[in-house]
Amino acid sequence: MEIGYKLASEAFGPQEIIRQAVRAEEVGFDFVEMSDHFHPWLDNQGHSSFTWSVLGAIAARTSRIRLVTGVTCPMIRYHPAVVAQAAATMALVSDDRFTLGVGAGERLNEHVVGRGFPAVGPRHAMFREALEIIRLLWRGGYRSYRGTYLQLEDARVFDLPERLPEIAVAASGPSSARIAAELGDDLFATDADPDLVAHYRDAGGRGGGYAEVSLAWAPDVDTAAQAALSTNRWGLTGWKVMSELPNPVNFDAATTTVRVEDVIGKFACGPDPERHMELVSSYLDAGFERIVLMNAGPDPDGFLDFYRDELAGRIRERAQPAAAAAGGA
Numbered sequence: 013m014e015i016g017y018k019l020a021s022e023a024f025g026p027q028e029i030i031r032q033a034v035r036a037e038e039v040g041f042d043f044v045e046m047s048d049h050f051h052p053w054l055d056n057q058g059h060s061s062f063t064w065s066v067l068g069a070i071a072a073r074t075s076r077i078r079l080v081t082g083v084t085c086p087m088i089r090y091h092p093a094v095v096a097q098a099a100a101t102m103a104l105v106s107d108d109r110f111t112l113g114v115g116a117g118e119r120l121n122e123h124v125v126g127r128g129f130p131a132v133g134p135r136h137a138m139f140r141e142a143l144e145i146i147r148l149l150w151r152g153g154y155r156s157y158r159g160t161y162l163q164l165e166d167a168r169v170f171d172l173p174e175r176l177p178e179i180a181v182a183a184s185g186p187s188s189a190r191i192a193a194e195l196g197d198d199l200f201a202t203d204a205d206p207d208l209v210a211h212y213r214d215a216g217g218r219g220g221g222y223a224e225v226s227l228a229w230a231p232d233v234d235t236a237a238q239a240a241l242s243t244n245r246w247g248l249t250g251w252k253v254m255s256e257l258p259n260p261v262n263f264d265a266a267t268t269t270v271r272v273e274d275v276i277g278k279f280a281c282g283p284d285p286e287r288h289m290e291l292v293s294s295y296l297d298a299g300f301e302r303i304v305l306m307n308a309g310p311d312p313d314g315f316l317d318f319y320r321d322e323l324a325g326r327i328r329e330r331a332q333p334a335a336a337a338a339g340g341a
Contacts, residue, residue, distance in 0.1 A: 014042035018306035022052035026061035039320035043078035071106035085117030087142035115182030193217035209299035220301030229315040233282035240308035
C-alpha cells in the first residue's frame, strides 16, 4: 500500500505548495497528489495556481516522492492533446515519478473557457474520447482522431518517456467506474464505497485504487472543525452539487446551513490518532490500497509532524490485514 498527501491548490499559494511537498517527502509520504483548479471552491481559500508549473518545480525539489494530479479534467479547459503532452513531460522531468489522475471535471473550473459544461451523459462520452486521444498520442507518431465531441489533427508528442505514466480515473458511480476499468490503469475516488470498487473490479479494473480521506488536525477538536468548516465545507455537498455549481460564491451560498457538527461527522477532527485511523480504516476496508490524506486543519506542519509521529506506522500496520482480506476474497 501507499500513503499520499493532498496538496490543495485552492488553499495555498504555489511557493507554499512546493514547500509542503518537500516536507511531505521528508516525513515519509509515498506520493503527493495535487488538485488542478482554475477557481477555489470558496473565495476565502484564495488560491488556484497553475498545477503543471508547480508540479514541475516539485519534481526539481524532490527525489523520491511520486507526483499525482488529483484530478485533471482533460477535455474542456484543456484539450486532451495538451494533457498528453504535459503528462509525458512530467514523467520525463520527474524521472518516472508521475501518475496522471483524471476526471470528468466540475463546472467550477471548466466553464471559464466559454464552451459550456455538458450533462453527465455527454460529459462521460467526451471523457472517453479524451482518454482515447491521450492513449493514441502516447503510441507515438503523428495521429488524428475524429470523435463526436473531440478532434485531433496531425498531432505528435515528440518527447515520450520509455515508461508511460499510469492513468488513474476518478469515479463516483458504475458508469465512471467502467471508464476507469476500460481506459485507465487505476481508480480514483473520494468515498469509502466498496460497491464502487466492486463495479471497477467487475468491469475488469486491476489497479489498487486511490482514495482521498478528509482529516483536520489541530491540538483540539473544535479548532480543527472550525478550520474545516471555514474552508472545506464545500466537501459536504456531494458530487451532484460539486460538479455543477459555477463559482465560489455559489458554493458559499450552498453551504450556509453546514454546521460544525456536520463537519465533525465527515472529517476526522483533532489530535486523536484513533479517530483519524477510524476514517482511514473505512477506506482500507472498502478495498483501496493508496490512501490520500487531505488535511483541512489550520496547521500543515503540525499535521505533517502528526502523520510522521502518530499515523504513518498505524496506517501501514492496519493496511496489512485489509490487504490480506482483499486477497482472500
